[in-house]
Amino acid sequence: MxxxxxxxxxxxxxxxxxxxxxxxxxxxxxxxxxxxxxxxxxxxxxxxxxxxxxxxxxxxxxxxxxxxxxxxxxxxxxxxxxxxxxxxxxxxxxxxxxxxxxxxxxxxxxxxxxxxxxxxxxxxxxxxxxxxxxxxxxxxxxxxxxxxxxxxxxxxxxxxxxxxxxxxxxxxxxxxxxxxxxxxxxxxxxxxxxxxxxxxxxxxxxxxxxxxxxxxxxxxxxxxxxxxxxxxxxxxxxxxxxxxPISLQSTMVDISFLIIAAVVNTFGVTAAAAVGIAEKFNSFAMLPASALSGAIASMVGQNIGSGQPERARKVLRIGIVFSLIGALGFFLWVQLSPESVMLLFKADREVIEAGLDYIRAFSFDFLLVAFVFCMNGFYNGCGCTVFSMVNGLLATFLVRIPLVFLLGNMLGMFGVGLAAPLASFASIVLGYWYLFTGRWKQQGLISPEAAPAA
Incomplete structure (x- = not known):
């Protein structure tokens, strides 16, 4: 073999x-x-x-x-x-x-x-x-x-x-x-x-x-x-x-999406359909950052293991640049022609109107997750999976969900969409703070428990 x-x-x-x-x-x-x-x-x-x-x-x-x-x-x-x-x-x-x-x-x-x-x-x-x-x-x-x-x-x-x-x-x-x-x-x-x-x-x-x-x-x-x-x-x-750790973070984040969906469902079936359509488009817009996150984790892991932390850090910088390039096209599409996104699903006029405010506000997250996803891949590759998990959960449950309730009542669907980029921004701030502390250099990708048995 x-x-x-x-x-x-x-x-x-x-x-x-x-x-x-x-x-x-x-x-x-x-x-x-x-x-x-x-x-x-x-x-x-x-x-x-x-x-x-x-x-x-x-x-x-x-x-x-x-x-x-x-x-x-x-x-x-x-x-x-x-x-x-x-x-x-x-x-x-x-x-x-x-x-x-x-x-x-x-x-x-x-x-x-x-x-x-x-x-x-x-x-x-x-x-x-x-x-x-x-x-x-x-x-x-x-x-x-x-x-x-x-x-x-x-x-x-x-x-x-x-x-x-x-x-x-x-x-x-x-x-x-x-x-x-x-x-x-x-x-x-x-x-x-x-x-x-x-x-x-x-x-x-x-x-x-x-x-x-x-x-x-x-x-x-x-x-x-x-x-x-x-x-x-x-x-x-x-x-x-x-x-x-990966499973717990993914599950808790998806639970948060269900909580947000429950809030949107109170606005009625039109709003729920609009957010459902927008989220399908959003998932495609975030694919480049998601793919690069997985690649970065592997590359950083090898470089940390070989004693090259500065090369690992350079992988993060280059990954963010690639992610931003991939996200920019989706961001411009939504900002210039959000109606065309909704029409992909042949939505009726009421659903389109409900979705325009939401997707315009949310689209700023396309750019910000270029940082968030790449940093998650970087920290996972360094072995800092606990920090990556905690950072993601804090941004979701202490920032995004409260803002969905607050801004949703104040600004309607635009406020619900705006909660996502604001949460990502908070995650980026905490992520860069941890990067500058240098603690990530002290973590190893391979631990004795993760090593293969003899």
Whole structure:
């Protein structure tokens, strides 16, 4: 089995960062298409209530995915460490543990989501006219959580082994399938938001099956025999130990989005639909910064490990420049023609008017997250994951959410949108303070607990 490796401690930082970030960007872009395609197709063939149902339902599913994203990353890191040590047997045991662990988590989440959908939607103050469709979307999507987790597990395994091309191909297949099934279920069969959810889970199930069949036909380290799907306590603890900080931060931030959605839902179905559309566009605008964050974490980790803190700091500066360039086009688009963004989803005039103020104010965050995401990647790469998590949670729960309540009542939808860039600004201030203290130089990427077992 060949070990794929890339030395990021030498050569041009500009070239290395761009090449390393490209697979992240493409995969993230295609992943973001899932919910967006659902909302576009539903917007074409239904009404504001249907758009609201997909918006709220997809936010819930994003939260579920975030709960396991960190755990998945923990598996990627552990496999990569064993790859570096050439311990194929430990890789096989880790893969068996990942599949078993993700299956059990997916089963538990399916039961919780399906049974708790109604009280959850009530807590989110889902508009009455959108409640039935939102319930259908959430419960159908809940039935596909296991497929989502196992597919993400396969991708995590391949990335940990140095293969970023196959996960990209698998998710591309899933995306194409999702578009076709959306048009069939929603456009032809008129199944509404529930049809969009069914299209998504069937597409991910297909991608999962294809990825596993691909691995079984190759000389792969894991044999996929029933007895190999065993939960190793030590491996599970290491995966959770590595991924828990990332998982906690992602989950808490997504919970904050649900809180904000609950506030917006009190404004009515029109406002909820407008924010739902804007957030789908916003997710694309932030893809460059998100991709660069992952690349920066890896590059900084290698350079800190090799005793080159100043090169690591230069990676951060260059990453911010690249992120700003990527964000600038989206920012100008919203400022010059916000109506065209809303019209992508064929929104009616009332939804467009409600969304214009929100997206104009929020778009300043496109520029600010170029700093925030890159700094998060930098601090994670340095080993300062606790600071990165605390900084993000403080900005979200002590700045953004209170401002949503305050500015929302004072300025309406413009105030709700403005809360995001103000929170990011607070995060940047704290992030640069920590950078100037130099404490990040004292952290190591590799700790004894994270090192592979002998």
């Amino acid at each position: 060949q070990i794929a490796a890339r030395d990021l401690t030498k050569g041009s930082i500009y070239q290395s960062l761009l090449l390393f970030a490209a697979p992240f960007l493409l995969a993230n872009f295609i992943q973001a298409l899932y919910g967006t395609v659902d909302m576009i197709v539903v917007g074409w063939f239904t009404d504001a209530a249907g758009i609201t149902a997909v918006s709220i339902g997809s936010q819930i599913m994003v939260l579920v995915n975030s709960m396991v994203t960190g755990i998945t990353m923990g598996g990627t890191i552990l496999i990569a460490q064993y790859m570096g040590a050439g311990q194929e047997h430990e890789i096989s045991r880790t893969i068996g543990t990942m599949f078993t662990l993700f299956f059990l988590i997916g089963l538990a989440l399916t039961v919780l989501l399906f049974g708790g959908a109604s009280p959850l939607l009530i807590a989110l103050q889902t508009p009455a006219e959108a409640f039935p469709d939102t319930m259908a979307y959430t419960r159908i999507a809940a039935c596909g959580v296991i497929f989502t987790l196992l597919y993400n597990g396969v991708s995590a395994i391949l990335r940990g082994m140095g293969d970023s091309v196959r996960p990209l191909l698998f998710i591309s297949v899933a995306c194409v399938c999702n578009v076709l099934l959306d048009l069939l279920f929603v456009g032809v069969f008129h199944w509404g938001p529930g049809g969009a959810a069914a299209a998504t889970i069937l597409s991910q199930a297909l991608s999962m099956v294809l990825s596993i069949l691909y691995l079984r036909r190759r000389d792969f380290v894991f044999d996929f025999k029933l007895q190999s799907f065993r939960l190793s306590g030590s491996k599970a603890r290491k995966i959770i130990h590595l991924g828990l």
